[in-house]
Amino acid sequence: MNQTFKHILFVMGVSGSGKSTIGKLLATALGYPFYDGDDYHPDHNIKKMAAGEPLNDEDRYDWLLALNELAKNHTSKGAVIACSALKESYRDLLQKGIDTKVHYIYLKGSFEEILERLQQRKDHFMPLELLQSQFEALSPPKNAIVVEIKEQPEKIVDTILIALDK
Ligand SMILES: Nc1ncnc2c1ncn2[C@@H]1O[C@H](COP(=O)(O)OP(=O)(O)OP(=O)(O)O)[C@@H](O)[C@H]1O
Ligand SMILES: O=C(O)[C@H](O)[C@@H](O)[C@H](O)[C@H](O)CO
Numbered sequence: 217m218n219q220t221f222k223h224i225l226f227v228m229g230v231s232g233s234g235k236s237t238i239g240k241l242l243a244t245a246l247g248y249p250f251y252d253g254d255d256y257h258p259d260h261n262i263k264k265m266a267a268g269e270p271l272n273d274e275d276r277y278d279w280l281l282a283l284n285e286l287a288k289n290h291t292s293k294g295a296v297i298a299c300s301a302l303k304e305s306y307r308d309l310l311q312k313g314i315d316t317k318v319h320y321i322y323l324k325g326s327f328e329e330i331l332e333r334l335q336q337r338k339d340h341f342m343p344l345e346l347l348q349s350q351f352e353a354l355s356p357p358k359n360a361i362v363v364e365i366k367e368q369p370e371k372i373v374d375t376i377l378i379a380l381d382k
């Protein structure tokens with residue numbers, strides 16, 4: 217990827233698709249800072265999800281604005297941001313007013329694949345029961361780098377880097 221320009225990369229997908237894992241590795245490979253969207257949820261969102269209730273558009277609105285602001289503050293240095301970005305309207309909000317190239321990296325996997333990963337994951341607030349609601353809310357992006365999640369993380373990052381240089 218042309219390093220003269222600093223890009224914003226949103227690593228997106230349902231809970232458990234690997235956004236944090238891949239995002240951190242990708243940021244290191246690009247020399248960009250990494251930000252986990254989960255760190256920008258207000259407490260009531262975390263509490264709601266931990267209680268097994270899916271978020272709705274209203275819950276996510278301020279969270280998406282906060283991530284859009286974060287992205288706008290990084291157009292001169294670039295950033296990798298992990299954010300589920302499940303709907304097209306969310307992605308429109310995330311990229312609003314950003315005056316550099318924005319990439320969406322969609323980590324694509326089946327319900328079964330991701331459920332298995334969530335069953336192995338420890339110490340995370342997101343209950344397995346919410347995975348179905350994540351898939352129900354998901355509308356796959358039209359313009360994104362789409363990566364299957366079945367590969368090892370390092371291979372996924374290599375695939376993304378190759379796609380970014382196209
Ligand atoms: N390519 C991969 N192969 C195998 N396991 C993976 C891969 N990517 C991530 N994992 C594992 O899957 C689980 C979910 O990954 P991660 O927490 O990065 O997903 P996430 O999309 O950030 O989830 P959330 O949105 O709930 O925070 C973790 O236990 C992680 O170690
Ligand atoms: O859009 C959403 O419903 C939320 O962002 C969830 O995806 C959580 O942030 C995360 O994925 C769980 O840890």
